[in-house]
Amino acid sequence: MPVTRRGFLGGLASAAVVPRLAATPSPLPAGGPPAPDRFDPWIEVLPDAMRHNLRLLSRLAGGRPVMAVIKNNAYGLGLTEAARILEPMPEVVGLAVVKTAEALALRDAGVSKPVLLLALAAETDGPELVRRGVQLSLCTDEAPRLAAEAGRRAGQRAQVQVDIDTGMNRVGIQYHTALPVLREIAGLPLDVRGTFTGFTEDRAFDREQLRRLREVAAAAERDGYRPGPLHAASSDAVFNYPESALDLIRPGISLFGAYPSNEGNEAAIATLQPAFRLRARVVRVEQLRPGDGVSYGRNFVAERPTWIATLPVGHTDGVPRRSVDGARVLIGERTYAVIGAVSASHTIVALGDEPTARVGDVGTLVGPDHSDIHPNAVATATGMSVYDILMHLSPTLPKTVL
Numbered sequence: 001m002p003v004t005r006r007g008f009l010g011g012l013a014s015a016a017v018v019p020r021l022a023a024t025p026s027p028l029p030a031g032g033p034p035a036p037d038r039f040d041p042w043i044e045v046l047p048d049a050m051r052h053n054l055r056l057l058s059r060l061a062g063g064r065p066v067m068a069v070i071k072n073n074a075y076g077l078g079l080t081e082a083a084r085i086l087e088p089m090p091e092v093v094g095l096a097v098v099k100t101a102e103a104l105a106l107r108d109a110g111v112s113k114p115v116l117l118l119a120l121a122a123e124t125d126g127p128e129l130v131r132r133g134v135q136l137s138l139c140t141d142e143a144p145r146l147a148a149e150a151g152r153r154a155g156q157r158a159q160v161q162v163d164i165d166t167g168m169n170r171v172g173i174q175y176h177t178a179l180p181v182l183r184e185i186a187g188l189p190l191d192v193r194g195t196f197t198g199f200t201e202d203r204a205f206d207r208e209q210l211r212r213l214r215e216v217a218a219a220a221e222r223d224g225y226r227p228g229p230l231h232a233a234s235s236d237a238v239f240n241y242p243e244s245a246l247d248l249i250r251p252g253i254s255l256f257g258a259y260p261s262n263e264g265n266e267a268a269i270a271t272l273q274p275a276f277r278l279r280a281r282v283v284r285v286e287q288l289r290p291g292d293g294v295s296y297g298r299n300f301v302a303e304r305p306t307w308i309a310t311l312p313v314g315h316t317d318g319v320p321r322r323s324v325d326g327a328r329v330l331i332g333e334r335t336y337a338v339i340g341a342v343s344a345s346h347t348i349v350a351l352g353d354e355p356t357a358r359v360g361d362v363g364t365l366v367g368p369d370h371s372d373i374h375p376n377a378v379a380t381a382t383g384m385s386v387y388d389i390l391m392h393l394s395p396t397l398p399k400t401v402l
């Protein structure tokens, strides 16, 4: 199975659907730094890197505006933290999320730019979403009627964007039966703010999908439908199919500094900067004797005296279990191999013949500081999709915005 394909949308639901006032539940006040000597792991968010990536993507797309996709807790980096960094940028024309709770959390956080909900709104949520100016996706054949009804109950027109399914067969209005639905939309009291599709990221087929979107939008326009801005390009297309940029681009993962695939040549096209670090402090340094094993399963057994260091961060925090297959941790200037097993709350690295780390030293598991810990390097080492490396970061990790 190609690891770049997205198996992530379902698995994250439990982490992202949280009470709306706590979109990034945290044991610490939002944005507050951990105590300087605390051993809890944390995420550092790097606003300059995020802004660099956004400007770079817009430039790659010929200066087009950006609908910044910050769904699923901003791919693990913190929904409101990312919104505060990105919203003020002139290139950003809106923020897109997939969960209703996140759309409302953005408004609660004071976001005033357009917020697009890339999901079907429940009938009970509709009126509040409309009143709070959240753009609803018309992503099923019933959605236009539901959105109009939500607007009627809210006492104002619903802002909507029309999601055309051009071949993904996930959500959206099927392009080949869309024409009567688009005519219906034109006749309903709806404020259409855009028409979009999502690519399958099958290179040859993306072209056919773009053709289908353009064709159905043009045909509907002849019948009085006003499509608004057309858009299709997520990160992959911004790099690999620039002709699909249309009126605006809709990147997600690349905003946070990860290339959408591990085997592509995106890094040769433009240099993204990882916009976060996953960090924890060394809690113990020990010397193994020959024959000593490490962690559950004793998958690592020392052949000679070997220094090891333990970091109190594990798979519950988002460290892939498969980090033992080749992921490395930066401590000081050097990176060290993860050994033994990643347990719920602990990761152990081999230092080698010398005790080159000390208790309290900061270890970085993912970040911009060394090529070994670039998000795509971690994805490659663990055989995982880079989307999982980011989106599996626990929403309970405290965030420090630098």
Ligand SMILES: *Cc1c(COP(=O)(O)O)cnc(C)c1O
Binding pocket: 069, 071, 118, 198, 233, 234, 235, 236, 250, 251, 252, 253, 254, 260
């Ligand atoms: C997630 C998503 C995006 C962004 O995709 P990336 O690959 O992260 O850039 C864009 N559009 C839709 C509809 C999405 O669900």
